[in-house]
Amino acid sequence: MEEVKFIPGTHSKYFKRFLQMMPPQTQKGDTQRLMFAFFAISGLDILNALESCNAQHRQDMIEWIYSLQIQPDDDEESWSRCGFMGSCTFKLQSKESREYQHSHIAMTYTALSSLIILGDDLSRVNRPAVIRGVRALQQPDGSFCAHLGGSENDMRFIFCAAVICYTLKDWSGMDMPLVEDFIKSSLSYEGAIAQGPGLEAHGGSTYCAIAALVLMGRLSIFSDEQLDRLRNWLLMRQVAGFQGRPNKPDDTCYSFWVGATLKLLDRYQFIDKKKNREFILSTQQNLTGGFSKWPDNTSDPLHTYFGLCGLSLMSEPGLKEIDCALNMSVDAAKRLEQIQTWNS
Amino acid sequence: MHGRLKVRTTEQEQAIKRKEREQKVKAYKAAMGRIMKIRGNVELNDEMLILTREVLQRNPDIYTLWNIRREIFLSFKKEKSDEEMGKLVDNEVKLTENCLMNNQKSYCAWHHRGWVLDLHPEPKWTRELALCTEFLKQDERNFHCWDYLRLAAAKSGFSPLKQFELSDEKIKDNFSNYSAWHYRSKLLPLTHPDPEGNALIEPRQHSYELGQVESAAYTDPNDSSAWFYQRWLLGRDCSVAQRQPPKPLLCWLGPHKAIVSFSKHSRLAPQLFVDGQTVEGEWMMESKYVWVLKHKIGNVDLIKKAEVVTEGGRLELQPSSIGLVAVVAEDSQEHNQVVMDTLKGQLKNCKLLLTLTPDCRWTYLTAVFLMQAIDVRLFHGETMEFLDKLIQLDPLRAGHYDDLRSKYVMEFKLSLMEGSFGVQESVSLSQCHLSSLYHFNQLALVREMCRKLDLSHNCLVTLDSMPGLPALEWLDLSDNELTKEPGRVDKNLRNANLTALKSLSVQDNPCSDLLDIEDLLQTLSFK
Numbered sequence: 001m002e003e004v005k006f007i008p009g010t011h012s013k014y015f016k017r018f019l020q021m022m023p024p025q026t027q028k029g030d031t032q033r034l035m036f037a038f039f040a041i042s043g044l045d046i047l048n049a050l051e052s053c054n055a056q057h058r059q060d061m062i063e064w065i066y067s068l069q070i071q072p073d074d075d076e077e078s079w080s081r082c083g084f085m086g087s088c089t090f091k092l093q094s095k096e097s098r099e100y101q102h103s104h105i106a107m108t109y110t111a112l113s114s115l116i117i118l119g120d121d122l123s124r125v126n127r128p129a130v131i132r133g134v135r136a137l138q139q140p141d142g143s144f145c146a147h148l149g150g151s152e153n154d155m156r157f158i159f160c161a162a163v164i165c166y167t168l169k170d171w172s173g174m175d176m177p178l179v180e181d182f183i184k185s186s187l188s189y190e191g192a193i194a195q196g197p198g199l200e201a202h203g204g205s206t207y208c209a210i211a212a213l214v215l216m217g218r219l220s221i222f223s224d225e226q227l228d229r230l231r232n233w234l235l236m237r238q239v240a241g242f243q244g245r246p247n248k249p250d251d252t253c254y255s256f257w258v259g260a261t262l263k264l265l266d267r268y269q270f271i272d273k274k275k276n277r278e279f280i281l282s283t284q285q286n287l288t289g290g291f292s293k294w295p296d297n298t299s300d301p302l303h304t305y306f307g308l309c310g311l312s313l314m315s316e317p318g319l320k321e322i323d324c325a326l327n328m329s330v331d332a333a334k335r336l337e338q339i340q341t342w343n344s
Numbered sequence: 345m346h347g348r349l350k351v352r353t354t355e356q357e358q359a360i361k362r363k364e365r366e367q368k369v370k371a372y373k374a375a376m377g378r379i380m381k382i383r384g385n386v387e388l389n390d391e392m393l394i395l396t397r398e399v400l401q402r403n404p405d406i407y408t409l410w411n412i413r414r415e416i417f418l419s420f421k422k423e424k425s426d427e428e429m430g431k432l433v434d435n436e437v438k439l440t441e442n443c444l445m446n447n448q449k450s451y452c453a454w455h456h457r458g459w460v461l462d463l464h465p466e467p468k469w470t471r472e473l474a475l476c477t478e479f480l481k482q483d484e485r486n487f488h489c490w491d492y493l494r495l496a497a498a499k500s501g502f503s504p505l506k507q508f509e510l511s512d513e514k515i516k517d518n519f520s521n522y523s524a525w526h527y528r529s530k531l532l533p534l535t536h537p538d539p540e541g542n543a544l545i546e547p548r549q550h551s552y553e554l555g556q557v558e559s560a561a562y563t564d565p566n567d568s569s570a571w572f573y574q575r576w577l578l579g580r581d582c583s584v585a586q587r588q589p590p591k592p593l594l595c596w597l598g599p600h601k602a603i604v605s606f607s608k609h610s611r612l613a614p615q616l617f618v619d620g621q622t623v624e625g626e627w628m629m630e631s632k633y634v635w636v637l638k639h640k641i642g643n644v645d646l647i648k649k650a651e652v653v654t655e656g657g658r659l660e661l662q663p664s665s666i667g668l669v670a671v672v673a674e675d676s677q678e679h680n681q682v683v684m685d686t687l688k689g690q691l692k693n694c695k696l697l698l699t700l701t702p703d704c705r706w707t708y709l710t711a712v713f714l715m716q717a718i719d720v721r722l723f724h725g726e727t728m729e730f731l732d733k734l735i736q737l738d739p740l741r742a743g744h745y746d747d748l749r750s751k752y753v754m755e756f757k758l759s760l761m762e763g764s765f766g767v768q769e770s771v772s773l774s775q776c777h778l779s780s781l782y783h784f785n786q787l788a789l790v791r792e793m794c795r796k797l798d799l800s801h802n803c804l805v806t807l808d809s810m811p812g813l814p815a816l817e818w819l820d821l822s823d824n825e826l827t828k829e830p831g832r833v834d835k836n837l838r839n840a841n842l843t844a845l846k847s848l849s850v851q852d853n854p855c856s857d858l859l860d861i862e863d864l865l866q867t868l869s870f871k
Contacts, residue, residue, distance in 0.1 A: 030372075031406050089376060090408055100383055104407070149411035152455045189529035189576040190569075198494055199487050200526050223609060224632070225580060235744045236568065245485065246568050247522060269805075270743030 004281040012049040014289030015040040033087040038110035039305035080136035082129035083108035109160040134173040142182030154195040159208035166215040191229030203244035207257040214325040241279030255310025260324040404443035426465040433464040472496035504534035525573040565704040589656040597668040602637040614654040634788040751782040770796040778802040807836035826853040
């Protein structure tokens, strides 16, 4: 079989096009544009292609992100709504309708991360307001909702909350023991972690839980035996590429979800890198650029981003190293450290 | 002619598609604009419902629009009659169904359905169970649906026992074992808890479950979920051991130091009594398993009675050539007789299964875990054999099995060391296929005493888990795979507190040329 060549240049072009204008297929994501932008911004960073983006363009993106920040007003209750929105779709001008403007936790997370990656120093982020907005979303069982108006609650939003608190160095955004309880009760009989109690273990939610615990500094809630069983489950997910659950086909993004978790648990060195790389590249779309979830599908920003991350974990030449818990380049993570000079 | 027609049609089709898309986007923008304009205007609720329905049928993932509908429904609840409310909710439920037909994994649609049904004067939750069954028939792994099923069962007032029976039915209904095991694992602790409170599941049911796994394994040994279920049943989560406090395994009292090492993570410091008096000093947790006390006793030869007390038991120390020591024998650790018998029974089944299906990796892997749990020394040879077989059958995970090998070799060596103390001054781990240094941090006493350590002829890539070895004078790392990564091995050695080291060999390693032994030895001794 002919070896597929990795074409980073084409992927850069894919993301740059994307940042200019989102294709029609992503219409459904209109209100979550910020998240899509994050995939492109962080993706370009990992491709070492962000610097080649016009400086004005980068500044424009920073301004656009800040325009999505929700600030509190005189009403004490308004603090619970703070954070970032996903797009200006629901941006309202009149004061009366301001109460309908809520942040979305995944948009707040991707906003902060994108700002750091773009070189901003977060000085215009209303830190106390963002943190209060996050705390307001925590449920009695420890999990988080995405949106004050109501939404489902699960492990994805715990990860978002953890990154936000870590980034702004303010853990009052979550009741940590409650989060730990939720994570522990989401362990399934297989020894891995589900979206919530009662559900089956899943590669994505396992990443969210472990990365959150690492950021919280609380990986120790699991015994060595529990961690070994988890490592075993994760290593069993490789079929060529990685699957998210047993008896499911492999899918490019799990090369990151499962791979990064293995890195955080110090067992990534035991995967078969050759087979993993072959699979990821089999989902590379040579004409348009990007990666798709399976071979012969259309590429999309999410799978493109995580496909690149999956390759980066194997030190693919031309790609930056990733900070597995923060889900951004190590460069960006270092820059975050430098700007975190606030007193708590 | 045919070709040209085709091309024209395609171009035409593309143009039509483009126009459709443009119109869709236009309609979407118009609808969204109007929605934002009239929000909060109670009189226009009906229009709002029409508009949001229009957008949601194509874009079911816009939270805000579902929220707007929820606001309106909450106000309906206050003003409408029961009959009207019933109709409205029925329609709303139908809307979510349309959305779900479009995308069976829409978080919003499932969430909204569950929310709105609560507003119905007479919600038919049992009908929801039938809906879930239908959806699960199409995609049994749809976890949104499983989550909703639990909600529906709870709202239907189904007891955990009734839900358990429901899941049993589904197994017969031809759901794969995968989901059945999962459902059972969640319900059994509720329907059949151990009345004594010693385990998660009551013993007879526990045996029954093991029997179910056995049948499943014979029917389809390659169904991994059965094997994971069995491991769960036999593991700490289900058994007595989890509830027991950490047991002290090894205690040593020397002239200036005392060490206690435990069976599992111990959060509480031990207490040391010598001739009836508590020994003063601060206990420090050296690692998860090991506590250390620096004291001022001095000469321990004159001590008549020394005792260590922990929440998991007490040990009386006896004099030996290296100070006062207490060691707990392998067999009396963790497992009681009933558990042992179960494990042995399961191992027997595995071996029988292997005669029928000799190429099933799950059987070999399970057998390895069982053997290690039953008797590390007795089964050492067979464990190594089975690991070789696993590497053959499952080359994708060769690295993982190699790593398990290192772990079990160390456990074997550990079990040998506990009996004879003379060995501890000189430890040989040469030619053991070691790719990692497992359990070293538990070999507290060995580390304290060890003067000579032979790690030659192994497969070590780094020495990341090399712990402090303050007494070490001689270290042989020759013929390994120690990495060329600049500074890595260097750093490992400095972190190991090798202040007494006089002789070091790293020849036949990728990093051999990078390390200046003389220089390294000099700087290590200055630390």
